[in-house]
Amino acid sequence: xxxxxxxxxxxxxxSDPFRIVVDFKFGSGLTKKVYFETEDTPLHRSGNVLxxxxxxxAIELGADLIITRPVDPQLLGNADKIQSQIISWNPNCKAxxxxxxxxxxxxxxxxxxxLFFSGGIDSSYSLATEIDQLDTLVTIIGANGAKPQxxxxxxxxxxxxxxxxxxxxxxxxxxxxxxxxxxxLIGWSEYHGALLAGVRHMLAHQIEEQxxxxxxxxxxxxxxxxxxxxxxxxxxxxxxxxxHHGLIARAAKFERLLGEAVVMxxxxxCDGSEVGSCGICNKCTFVLYALDIFQAFDxxxxxxxxxxxxxxxxxxxxxxxxxxxSLQGAAVKKNRQQQMVTAVDKAAFRHRVKWYAWNTLHxxxxxxxxxxxxxxxxxxxxxxx
Numbered sequence: 041x042x043x044x045x046x047x048x049x050x051x052x053x054x055s056d057p058f059r060i061v062v063d064f065k066f067g068s069g070l071t072k073k074v075y076f077e078t079e080d081t082p083l084h085r086s087g088n089v090l091x092x093x094x095x096x097x098a099i100e101l102g103a104d105l106i107i108t109r110p111v112d113p114q115l116l117g118n119a120d121k122i123q124s125q126i127i128s129w130n131p132n133c134k135a136x137x138x139x140x141x142x143x144x145x146x147x148x149x150x151x152x153x154x155l156f157f158s159g160g161i162d163s164s165y166s167l168a169t170e171i172d173q174l175d176t177l178v179t180i181i182g183a184n185g186a187k188p189q190x191x192x193x194x195x196x197x198x199x200x201x202x203x204x205x206x207x208x209x210x211x212x213x214x215x216x217x218x219x220x221x222x223x224x225l226i227g228w229s230e231y232h233g234a235l236l237a238g239v240r241h242m243l244a245h246q247i248e249e250q251x252x253x254x255x256x257x258x259x260x261x262x263x264x265x266x267x268x269x270x271x272x273x274x275x276x277x278x279x280x281x282x283x284h285h286g287l288i289a290r291a292a293k294f295e296r297l298l299g300e301a302v303v304m305x306x307x308x309x310c311d312g313s314e315v316g317s318c319g320i321c322n323k324c325t326f327v328l329y330a331l332d333i334f335q336a337f338d339x340x341x342x343x344x345x346x347x348x349x350x351x352x353x354x355x356x357x358x359x360x361x362x363x364x365x366s367l368q369g370a371a372v373k374k375n376r377q378q379q380m381v382t383a384v385d386k387a388a389f390r391h392r393v394k395w396y397a398w399n400t401l402h403x404x405x406x407x408x409x410x411x412x413x414x415x416x417x418x419x420x421x422x423x424x425x
């Protein structure tokens with residue numbers, strides 16, 4: 041069955057320098073629009089942006105990719121390496137053809153160094169350790185699926201502005217509706233790194249080198265994930281570089297942040313609450329135990345001591361396992377939270393049994409194949425409408 045090509049282009053009717061509209065055209069049928077906008081920072085339109093936004097959905101769908109703007113030859117030359125890495129994680133995928141012209145981008149001199157900042161542990165750690173070498177914090181509103189004007193989005197805006205002002209850094213806030221389209225084409229865990237790369241190229245005239253905070257430690261090399269130490273640099277170019285930063289255990293990152301009053305006061309990890317922290321999700325549970333182990337509840341007022349223990353410790357994958365094992369080690373070292381230490385042992389055992397069973401029975405692979413089949417069917421239907 042031949043899958044019609046996916047075409048990504050810019051909506052040429054949008055002339056606002058602070059707003060980009062990207063068209064995702066499904067075969068000869070439906071076109072879906074994605075917008076990106078800032079308040080006062082010009083966004084650059086280039087084939088590099090379209091390449092980053094379009095390649096992974098095309099691989100997932102098995103559709104050739106058509107890019108209507110020239111792509112930097114280095115970036116286009118990295119396509120084979122990117123596809124090889126993705127296929128090594130998803131053997132049911134195959135390489136797709138990319139149709140694009142090439143041209144090198146010219147950038148102004150004296151551009152700065154930026155960091156994608158979400159207020160979480162990982163990006164806060166990268167901020168704390170690299171602050172003297174940074175010029176700009178870039179925050180994306182809408183990437184977590186929340187509506188741009190929701191309470192959680194407004195809170196993230198306020199956090200980004202407060203932290204950047206305190207650190208005397210520029211703040212660029214990019215609003216987008218990308219999830220309304222991308223979630224129909226590819227899973228967010230697979231796609232988010234490519235989205236960050238696309239935004240990175242939109243800001244390439246302001247930022248020469250952009251940091252993406254690592255969401256794991258050294259074990260990330262064996263974990264399929266959208267933002268990856270091997271993938272992130274491949275979505276960059278010599279003149280618009282990307283650094284995957286901070287491959288260390290999350291408990292160590294948290295301990296490093298305890299002396300950073302402003303980031304601790306604004307720490308934001310929860311995706312399940314409109315107003316702050318829900319206190320029961322796995323991310324909140326991790327922080328609550330970390331605050332207790334390091335005796336630092338007074339440092340982070342967004343987390344309530346009375347929520348400690350309400351959430352269940354669950355381990356969802358290798359990165360989650362590494363996070364909890366690192367925090368368990370800190371608890372043992374400080375002779376605190378024996379209950380949590382035991383709970384982590386039990387959760388790790390359940391995880392390993394499940395992981396062994398799923399791998400033995402190929403359940404994970406079957407789920408991936410089924411999800412991909414559903415997305416392809418939706419895409420084929422849309423490509424004919």
